[in-house]
Amino acid sequence: xxxxxxxxxxxxxxxxxxxxxxxxxxxxxxxxxxxxxxxxxxxxxxxxxxxxxxxxxxxxxxxxxxxxxxxxxxxxxxxxxxxxxxxxxxxxxxxxxxxxxxxxxxxxxxxxxxxxxxxxxxxxxxxxxxxxxxxxxxxxxxxxxxxxxxxxxxxxxxxxxxxxxxxxxxxxxxxxxxxxxxxxxxxxxxxxxxxxxxxxxxxxxxxxxxxxxxxxxxxxxxxxxxxxxxxxxxxxxxxxxxxxxxxxxxxxxxxxxxxxxxxxxxxxxxxxxxxxxxxxxxxxxxxxxxxxxxxxxxxxxxxxxxxxxxxxxxxxxxxxxxxxxxxxxxxxx
Amino acid sequence: xxxxxxxxxxxxxxxxxxxxxxxxxxxxxxxxxxxxxxxxxxxxxxxxxxxxxxxxxxxxxxxxxxxxxxxxxxxxxxxxxxxxxxxxxxxxxxxxxxxxxxxxxxxxxxxxxxxxxxxxxxxxxxxxxxxxxxxxxxxxxxxxxxxxxxxxxxxxxxxxxxxxxxxxxxxxxxxxxxxxxxxxxxxxxxxxxxxxxxxxxxxxxxxxxxxxxxxxxxxxxxxxxxxxxxxxxxxxxxxxxxxxxxxxxxxxxxxxxxxxxxxxxxxxxxxxxxxxxxxxxxxxxxxxxxxxxxxxxxxxxxxxxxxxxxxxxxxxxxxxxxxxxxxxxxxxxxxxxxxxxxxxxxxxxxxx
Numbered sequence: 185x186x187x188x189x190x191x192x193x194x195x196x197x198x199x200x201x202x203x204x205x206x207x208x209x210x211x212x213x214x215x216x217x218x219x220x221x222x223x224x225x226x227x228x229x230x231x232x233x234x235x236x237x238x239x240x241x242x243x244x245x246x247x248x249x250x251x252x253x254x255x256x257x258x259x260x261x262x263x264x265x266x267x268x269x270x271x272x273x274x275x276x277x278x279x280x281x282x283x284x285x286x287x288x289x290x291x292x293x294x295x296x297x298x299x300x301x302x303x304x305x306x307x308x309x310x311x312x313x314x315x316x317x318x319x320x321x322x323x324x325x326x327x328x329x330x331x332x333x334x335x336x337x338x339x340x341x342x343x344x345x346x347x348x349x350x351x352x353x354x355x356x357x358x359x360x361x362x363x364x365x366x367x368x369x370x371x372x373x374x375x376x377x378x379x380x381x382x383x384x385x386x387x388x389x390x391x392x393x394x395x396x397x398x399x400x401x402x403x404x405x406x407x408x409x410x411x412x413x414x415x416x417x418x419x420x421x422x423x424x425x426x427x428x429x430x431x432x433x434x435x436x437x438x439x440x441x442x443x444x445x446x447x448x449x450x451x452x453x454x455x456x457x458x459x460x461x462x463x464x465x466x467x468x469x470x471x472x473x474x475x476x477x478x479x480x481x482x483x484x485x486x487x488x489x490x491x492x493x494x495x496x497x498x499x500x501x502x503x504x505x506x507x508x509x510x511x512x513x514x515x516x517x
Numbered sequence: 518x519x520x521x522x523x524x525x526x527x528x529x530x531x532x533x534x535x536x537x538x539x540x541x542x543x544x545x546x547x548x549x550x551x552x553x554x555x556x557x558x559x560x561x562x563x564x565x566x567x568x569x570x571x572x573x574x575x576x577x578x579x580x581x582x583x584x585x586x587x588x589x590x591x592x593x594x595x596x597x598x599x600x601x602x603x604x605x606x607x608x609x610x611x612x613x614x615x616x617x618x619x620x621x622x623x624x625x626x627x628x629x630x631x632x633x634x635x636x637x638x639x640x641x642x643x644x645x646x647x648x649x650x651x652x653x654x655x656x657x658x659x660x661x662x663x664x665x666x667x668x669x670x671x672x673x674x675x676x677x678x679x680x681x682x683x684x685x686x687x688x689x690x691x692x693x694x695x696x697x698x699x700x701x702x703x704x705x706x707x708x709x710x711x712x713x714x715x716x717x718x719x720x721x722x723x724x725x726x727x728x729x730x731x732x733x734x735x736x737x738x739x740x741x742x743x744x745x746x747x748x749x750x751x752x753x754x755x756x757x758x759x760x761x762x763x764x765x766x767x768x769x770x771x772x773x774x775x776x777x778x779x780x781x782x783x784x785x786x787x788x789x790x791x792x793x794x795x796x797x798x799x800x801x802x803x804x805x806x807x808x809x810x811x812x813x814x815x816x817x818x819x820x821x822x823x824x825x826x827x828x829x830x831x832x833x834x835x836x837x838x839x840x841x842x843x844x845x846x847x848x849x850x851x852x853x854x855x856x857x858x859x860x861x862x863x864x865x866x867x868x869x
Contacts, residue, residue: 209604215583216554219542228602236605257546259661260603260610293546294662328762330705330712337708367760371710374699380708411748411760419699501754505747505784 193226199243206232224254235264240271249282256290262299276307284318291322297331301338312343320355327359333368341380349383352376364403367412374416378423393424398453401434405455408438414467428475435475438468439490466499477513484517518788518835522795524824525802526565526840529817532802533561534572536814537580544813551600552587555580556619557818563626563853564821566844581627584620588612588633593657594642595635597621611656614646618670621677622852625860636678636866643671644683651688664705665696669718672725673850679865681727690726690733693719700760701741713749713758716742717771721849724778743781746772754789755797755807765806766797770819777826777848787827788835794820822846825853 194200207229210217220228227250234244248265251258269279283300290296304311319336323329340348353376359369375381377396386392400417404410421428434454441463457463469490476487488510495506536558540547547554559580562568568577587598589612596612597620603610617639624631645657646667653671655661668689675681695707696719702711703719720742723733734742749756749772755764756772769790776782796808797820803812804820825843828836836842845854852860 206605208601210601211583211586213579213583214601215580216537216540216551216558218540218545218548218551220545220548221542224542224545232603232605235603235607235609238607255546255548258549258602259655260549263660264609298662328759330710330759334704334706334709338706341708365761367762368710370760371698371700375708378699415700415745415760423699501750501752501786501789502747502784504786508784 191223193222194230194247195226200230203230203233203237203239205229206236208232221254224251227251227254228258231261231264235260240268242272244268245272245274252286252295256286256293257295259295262295266299266302276303276311279303280307280311287318288322288325291326291329292331294331297335300335304339304342309343309345312339312345312348315339316348316351316355323359327363327366328368330368333372337372337375337380340376344380346383349376349381352381360403364407365410365412367415370412370416374419374423378420389424393420393426396420397431401431401453402455404438405458408457408461408463408465408468411467414471418471428471428478432472432475435468435472438463438465439472440464464498466494469494469498473509484513487513518832520837521788521791521828521831521835521841522798523837524795524840525798526567528800528802529561529798529804529821530565530567530571532812532817533558533565533814535802548602549599550616551602552584552597552613552616552623553599553619554814555584556623557814559623559626560818560852561814561821563856564818564825564843564846568626577627581624581629584624584627584629585633587616587620590635590638593645594640595638596642611660612642613655613661614643614653614667614670614674615655617642618673621674621860621864622850622856625856625863626852628859629863631863634864636680639674639678640680640683643674646671647684647689651685651690651692653689665693665703665715665718665722666705668692669722672722676725676850677860677864679861686726687729690723690729693722697738701738701743701745710759711745713746713756713768713771713775716746717775720775720778724849739779743776743779743784746776746779747781747784750785750790753793754786754791755793756790763807764793766794766804766816766820766823767806769794769823773823773826774848774851782826782830785827787830791824791828791831791835791841794824822851 195205227247230247231251234247245265245268248261248268251261280303283296283303287296287300304315316336316339319332319339322332326332340352356369356373356376359366377392397420400413400420403413417431421430437456473487473490476483476490491506491510495503499506536554540554559568562572584597587600588595589598589610591611593611596614596617598610599613599616642657646653648654648659648663652663653667654663655667671684675684696703696709696715698704698711700711702716704710704712705715726733749768751757751764753764755766756768757764758768773790776785794804797804797806799805799812803817805812806816824841825846826848828841829843847854847857850857
């Protein structure tokens, strides 16, 4: 392996001679001191010097980039870099290109995304489609990354442009096809269909709600033990103020070990569990219990039976929770 | 119930003390959040009950002094910086709201008398971090991120000061509400996916806030949050941060504490919960996010805090006859009850 040469310290470079470096000031007993590398110590000495002097120049962009690469969570370096970019009226395209690389590298750092947002706010709408494409690329590597999804939601809501929203449901489908258990995709779908993504011309909510219920039912049919899909189903019903019993007939086959064989072909409204599905599905049992509880009166005892089966057999980790539900229902009855 | 594996108290104590003496260069990315690491390490000693008798008065004094050295004043008010990493007089070394919250708690653990605290300055600082949509930024005037971490810190500080007059509480509450999702948890920003950490921050903030015109959570909302949190407990006993993800010890804290605040702590399996935390112990000290992973100060503190809330609920035999005992813990402000009592009696302005 060829050894990587140690970088030449700023302290040894002629072109930085005019800067007075400021060493980190700590009294005699520093608490939780970090054993800094020489490179980091040197670069931050010069960063402090530059900030103290208030210099905003091209070399500040190099220096802040260097510090950021050594410590992407150095929020002051980010802040000063942004101010310098503005002062120099630098090319935002070049900065975004650099950020494409850094976001990829430091995916889990808050500052990377915050800086990107500031750049986008200045760049305006023309940069937005490229931004969505970039996010899609990053999500392909880490499909559940929280910051990346949050950024996508921010971009869509911030520009709130019909053209940007137009392809979003297709994007959701692409991501969903890769992993139906990716909760970030389900959440994003809700955001697109019921929240910020609602567009003019989509006033027929009933049609859309019907479409979503079918969509989630089909997903459950393919992978019944998928908490994300069940949460989405509840979410859709609650958000649209529909009773849980709306999907009662659909749930039932998922609550028993051996569902009745379907005699008259496939029921598109209520797709059943596929062969080899692990049944009964605890989420379905729980859902059906809630349907019974919602019905009230005589049905409550049926709910209690289901909760008992969850506590004792299908979901023993939550035994105490199911016992609590039983007790609550009996108090109310 | 079988006894839990032993809690390696002395090894964890040594781990936290070592970190306070020196952090490895590999932790260089905490340079701008060092105060939080200090909080996790001092907090670990506080939770293990060794802060007063296994450190010297000299050590504690020098730690308090270091924390006060990060106290800064300016036109935006007064607060604590993450550390000396910027040490300039340029306006680029302002206090940081999360670091201010952790500094106040750390000083309370160290039983500081807060005679150096400028209450009015602190109130002004918190106010200078609030944005027009009700949220709070890391630093004054919209600096840095503005997610729920900052809002929770702001609420904690106001609660400890016993003074909410400098901020707009109702717009902040509206911001929290906008982070709520259909799953019953809260995201980090409006329209983000429900996540255990931010759900704790939201629920704690709603409970720290002074009473408002309406209950902060409806019965239905409370039940839905409870449902989502209880379902975060994975088959291993640990909590996951989001639906469908793997468990992680820090979410045992966030989810477990949120349930405590909702008085729903009896609805999870406390034994499996603590068993998961026990398995996260790293042989050379500290706790990790999952069994077999390396430890870090953040997961060490949060796992022990999670254990402090749930282990005392177990049978004496499961607790290994005292091994897993902890002093009472305050889930709202995230420290031992006696530390919070100290904070509440020393941080507010003296009334004459």
